[in-house]
Amino acid sequence: MQTRVKVVEVSPRDGLQNEKAEVSTQTKVTLIEMLAKAGIPNVEAASFVSPKWVPQMRDGADVMRDIKRHPHTWYSALTPNLKGYEAAVQAQADEVVIFGAASETFSQKNINCSIAESLERFRPVAEAAHRDRIALRGSISCCLGCPYEGSITPDQVVSVVDRMIDLGCHEIDIADTIGVGTPEKTKRVYEAIASRYALSQFSGHFHDTYGQAIANVYAALEVGVAIFHGSVAGLGGCPYAKGATGNVATEDLVYLLHGLRIDTGIDFDALCAAGAFISEALGKRNQAKAGPAWLSQKSTATNSYL
Ligand code: HMG
Ligand code: MG
Secondary structure, eight states: OOSBOEEEEOIIIIIGGGOSSOOOHHHHHHHHHHHHHTTOSEEEEEEOSOTTTOGGGTTHHHHHHHSOOOTTOEEEEEOSSHHHHHHHHHTTOSEEEEEEESSHHHHHHHHSSOHHHHHHHHHHHHHHHHHHTOEEEEEEEOSSOBTTTBOOOHHHHHHHHHHHHHTTOSEEEEEETTSOOOHHHHHHHHHHHHTTSOGGGEEEEEBOTTSOHHHHHHHHHHHTOOEEEEBGGGOOOOTTSTTOOOBOBHHHHHHHHHHTTOBOOOOHHHHHHHHHHHHHHHTOOOOOSHHHHHHHHTTTOSSOOO
16 A cells, blocks of 8 residues: 555635535634644645635635745646636636536536536646646536536546546546545446556546545555545535535544554654634534544553554
């Protein structure tokens, strides 16, 4: 199995984009700084999308301006079009993320265009990113199922992967947007991708709606995936994917990885503190299992269980 995995933290974006209550810019800044201090190498810090579509992300420029940056951390931003790209560059994002879908209906609901139109819209973003030497990541929603169309085949995913590769994405996220995937389905989609590309540039972005996210991570590890997204306290969800709950909690993900002797460079205790901080700020129950467990036991535990 892999000896090192990159963890991409998506709570400031995927987590907070879905919160009904107003979250202050300062709370977002504190969360991002705690995550970077915990050793997270890549934080999705903002989303430069239409504020009419996702008002929760409208202060992205302020967040990016106010964070104290750590040299070991990349700060990424979602950019659906050139307007978003320009805002992300202005905000000094280290990486921009174009986001499409393997499902036609979800593409329409989320970004108001077909898959083909979205890929045409991403082309100028990709060209600008290459020109400006900014890393370009691609995210593909609904790879394991769609809230509107149901089942999605690995071939549907691979056809979008092909286009994201053509656009020059250095990394591509395989997302289970509504958390319906199972380990078997997860393996099948990566095996289809692996028949054409090296898996080293693909990540796993698993939501936990059906409680399978950590099992899906393990299945993806077994086929060779070495990049995983997590969200502290299990925050997350997409406003255009009804019923979808949070991402796999980063605390649970890191506990699993460290238990497998896979290095992440992350300080587990500091990560758990970030999850506790945002849960308290939101007044929500922490959805992670490992975070609250560790924080309640660490004062009496003589040693880490790992
Ligand atoms: P549209 O309405 O078709 O776009 O939306 P438009 O070009 O006609 O513009 C409409 C208005 O939005 C205009 O303003 C534009 O200026 C403005 P108006 O003239 O009406 O005042 N606008 C923008 N403003 C700020 N930044 C921009 C921008 N672009 C246009 N970049 C659009 C198309 C893509 C903009 C819209 O559908 C949108 O913003 N969608 C975003 C949806 C979203 O953020 N979803 C959540 C993130 S994806 C996700 O969570 C999945 C993921 O986690 C993986 C997974 O789990 O699956 C990544
Ligand atoms: Mg997501």
